[in-house]
Amino acid sequence: MTRTPANSSPAGATLRRTAFSSARDSSRSSASTRATTAPPVGLTEDEESRLAIDAVGRLRAVGYHVDCDEPFDTEARPAAYPTLGASVSHLAERLREATDTAEAADILTELTAPHDGILAGFEETLGALAEFFDGLGDASDPYTAGRLRYLADAYVRVIRSDLAHTRERLADRHAPHPGRRACTEQVPDHEPERSAVCACPPPPRALPAPAPPPVGATRLRR
16 A cells, blocks of 8 residues: 655545554655655555555545555545534634634633533543553553643643633733724625625734834933
8 A cells, every 4th residue: 555645634634534544754865754644554455455445435535536556446435524623723713803802712712611611621532541541451551541641631731721811811801803803894785705705994004013122222311
């Protein structure tokens, strides 16, 4: 089976969801080594073939043109559903469109809610994965479980607490964003995409603050 570039492209994400894993392309020099996707080690030839056929079908299902040898060709098109990651990324789009601190605080609530927020769910997932490793059986598994619990306690919990504090500060400010404003104008009738076009003039650009004088350059005057 051939190896495929495994960067942040949708194709790489699709292959990961087909059980491919990350590998390093050893045919390249150390200066130009790149990440690739490859089937998991230890598979039989039949298992590799099934994995390749599944990958071809999934890539074609999301619109990729895939050339492959005849044994891997398939008419199957597994259903492609929106991923959880895409749902979380939608919060970034909402933040880019937020026009006041209350709107930004509401969006941050999705991240920081103590019981059903995204970060709380992530912390719980790390804990569940640690429990899985606890009983897996290899000598290194207890270390992996401990590492996962450390990540949840020392990083995820701290991030959630910090963002929750940021969210509270935003909620208390009750201020519009000076560089953004909600569109209140009507879109011209001749525009076909009325919801996608704003007739408002762009907000004025904020002038950059003057740079502070260099240390030792300030003069005292009587």
